[in-house]
Amino acid sequence: TPERVVQHTADPAWDAIYRNGMRYICKNGLNRFISVKRRSGRYLFFTIRNFSEPVKIRKFQLIESTYPVESKAWFRCSDWRLNRIWEISERTLKLCMEDTFTDCPLYEQTLWVGDARNEAVFGYWTFDARDIGKRCIRLAAQSLERFPIVGAQVPSAWECLLPAWGFLWGISVWDYFDYSGDVEFLKSVWNDVIKNIEGAEKYLDEHGLFSAPWWNMFDWSGIDDQHETVLHNSMLLVGAINAAIRCAQVLQDEDRLVLLENLRDRLRRAINEFWDEEKQSFPDSIHEDGEVSESTSQHTSFLSLLYDIVEEKNREAAIANVLHPKKEMAKVGSPFAMMYFYETLEKIGFSERIIQSIYESYVPMIDSGATTVWEVFPSSEFHPAGFPTRSHAHAWSSAPLYFLPRIILGIRQVRPGGEEFIVSPDIGKLKYAKGAITTPKGILAVSWEVEKDNLIVRIQKPPGANVRFVSHESHQSLNLKIEFVERIY
Incomplete structure (x- = not known):
C-alpha cells in the first residue's frame, strides 16, 4: 500500500479472522510440512527467528486446488489490453471455483449466493460449468428450510439474509435453464422457486413494497440502504418474478403463471407510485418514519429498465439517469453491481458504453500489474477494508468474460439450450x-x-x-x- 504495509498481514482486525499467515516451529534436521488450510496470494514473506545455524529452504510451493475446469473458451483481438482483461478475468473465475462458486480464494471462501449468480453466468459460457451451477442452486435452495427467502451464504451457521442475493438466486435458476435447456432440473427446483417468492410476498408492506429488517445492500456505493424499505429490493424481486414467469411458461404451469403475473403487476404499480417527478428518479428508500429518502442512485433507474418496471412516460428519464447521472446521484460502485448496469446498457441499445466502461474500469488494474480482477474498481469511491481493494481475486468482477464475446464477437443466444444463436x-x-x-x-x-x-x-x-x-x-x-x-x- 502507499503506507508500505503488506496487505492482509498487518491488520489485527482482519488477520484474526482470515489468518493468511502461519507459524511453523522446526525440529532439528530435515522438516517436511503441508498445511491443509486454504490460502491465497501472489507473494510470500518469510520471517525466520531464533536460529543458531544456517537454514536452507529446499522447496516451497503453493498447491493450487480449484474446480477442474477445461479451458475451451478464448478471446483475442487487436487491442492487447482487452486480451489481458479477458485473461485475468478467466483466471479469477477459476480461482473462485471449488466444489461451489466462491466469493474469493482468500477471505470467506464461501458460496455467496449473489456472487454465484454472476459467476455462474460467466462460468457457463467460459467453462460449460453446468454441474457446479446446479450444485450452487440446490445448496442455496436448502436454506429455505430455515429462512423465508434464500439465504445469502450457504451452507453457514451465520443467519444472514440479504434480500438482493435471495432474489438473484431466483434469476439464477432461469440462467441455468436458459444455458442448458434442462427441463428436468427446472422441474426439480420449481417448488423452491415458488417458495422463495411466496416467502418474499409476506414482507410486502402497506405500500406494496418489499420491506424487511435484513441486510439490504446491493452495491458498495452511497445508496441510502440502512432501512427496511429499500427500493432496489422490490425491483430485484420483480426480476425474480420475471424469471419465474419464464420458468412457468416452460413448465406450462398455468395456475402459478397467473399468480406470478398478478404479483409482478402489483409490485410494479407500487414501485412506480414512488417516482419523483421533480428529481426524475426513484428514491433509494422509505424511512421508518414514513419519510421518503432524499437520496437517489443510478441503481433504481437501471434496475427499473432491466426488469421492465418503469412506466413508459418516465423511461427516457430513467435512461438519462443511466447514461448521464446527476452529480448528487449515487453511482455504481462495485464490479458486482456493474454486471446489472452492463445488462441494462445492452438491453437499451448502448453496448458500446459497456466496452468503454471496461476500458475505464479494468485497464487501471492491468496497469498496476494485477493478474486477477479485484473486488472493487481502482476508481471506486468505496473501498471496504483498505487500499486498493480488500480482495485482489473476486470473480463477481469477471464480467468481461461474458460481454466481450457478446459485443465484440457478437455471439448471442436466442433460444435456450444452445439451440440457436445470432x-x-x-x-x-x-x-x-x-x-x-x-x-x-x-x-x-x-x-x-x-x-x-x-x-x-x-x-x-x-x-x-x-x-x-x-x-x-x-x-x-x-x-x-x-x-x-x-x-x-
Whole structure:
C-alpha cells in the first residue's frame, strides 16, 4: 500500500479472522510440512527467528486446488489490453471455483449466493460449468428450510439474509435453464422457486413494497440502504418474478403463471407510485418514519429498465439517469453491481458504453500489474477494508468474460439450450477479433477481420445448433464476406 504495509498481514482486525499467515516451529534436521488450510496470494514473506545455524529452504510451493475446469473458451483481438482483461478475468473465475462458486480464494471462501449468480453466468459460457451451477442452486435452495427467502451464504451457521442475493438466486435458476435447456432440473427446483417468492410476498408492506429488517445492500456505493424499505429490493424481486414467469411458461404451469403475473403487476404499480417527478428518479428508500429518502442512485433507474418496471412516460428519464447521472446521484460502485448496469446498457441499445466502461474500469488494474480482477474498481469511491481493494481475486468482477464475446464477437443466444444463436459483431475501432464460447452443444467460435473495405467473418458452429449472421450498424461502410468453417484458431 502507499503506507508500505503488506496487505492482509498487518491488520489485527482482519488477520484474526482470515489468518493468511502461519507459524511453523522446526525440529532439528530435515522438516517436511503441508498445511491443509486454504490460502491465497501472489507473494510470500518469510520471517525466520531464533536460529543458531544456517537454514536452507529446499522447496516451497503453493498447491493450487480449484474446480477442474477445461479451458475451451478464448478471446483475442487487436487491442492487447482487452486480451489481458479477458485473461485475468478467466483466471479469477477459476480461482473462485471449488466444489461451489466462491466469493474469493482468500477471505470467506464461501458460496455467496449473489456472487454465484454472476459467476455462474460467466462460468457457463467460459467453462460449460453446468454441474457446479446446479450444485450452487440446490445448496442455496436448502436454506429455505430455515429462512423465508434464500439465504445469502450457504451452507453457514451465520443467519444472514440479504434480500438482493435471495432474489438473484431466483434469476439464477432461469440462467441455468436458459444455458442448458434442462427441463428436468427446472422441474426439480420449481417448488423452491415458488417458495422463495411466496416467502418474499409476506414482507410486502402497506405500500406494496418489499420491506424487511435484513441486510439490504446491493452495491458498495452511497445508496441510502440502512432501512427496511429499500427500493432496489422490490425491483430485484420483480426480476425474480420475471424469471419465474419464464420458468412457468416452460413448465406450462398455468395456475402459478397467473399468480406470478398478478404479483409482478402489483409490485410494479407500487414501485412506480414512488417516482419523483421533480428529481426524475426513484428514491433509494422509505424511512421508518414514513419519510421518503432524499437520496437517489443510478441503481433504481437501471434496475427499473432491466426488469421492465418503469412506466413508459418516465423511461427516457430513467435512461438519462443511466447514461448521464446527476452529480448528487449515487453511482455504481462495485464490479458486482456493474454486471446489472452492463445488462441494462445492452438491453437499451448502448453496448458500446459497456466496452468503454471496461476500458475505464479494468485497464487501471492491468496497469498496476494485477493478474486477477479485484473486488472493487481502482476508481471506486468505496473501498471496504483498505487500499486498493480488500480482495485482489473476486470473480463477481469477471464480467468481461461474458460481454466481450457478446459485443465484440457478437455471439448471442436466442433460444435456450444452445439451440440457436445470432452472430453480429460490433467491430468498433478494432482491426480484428476472434474467440470462442462454450455451449451445451459444443464450441461456437467466431473470427473477423477488416481488410481495406472488406469485413471477413468466419463462424464455427457447434453440431445441432442454428447459427445465423446478422449485420451490425458498424458494418455499414464495409463489404461483407461470411464463411462457415470447420475450425477457427
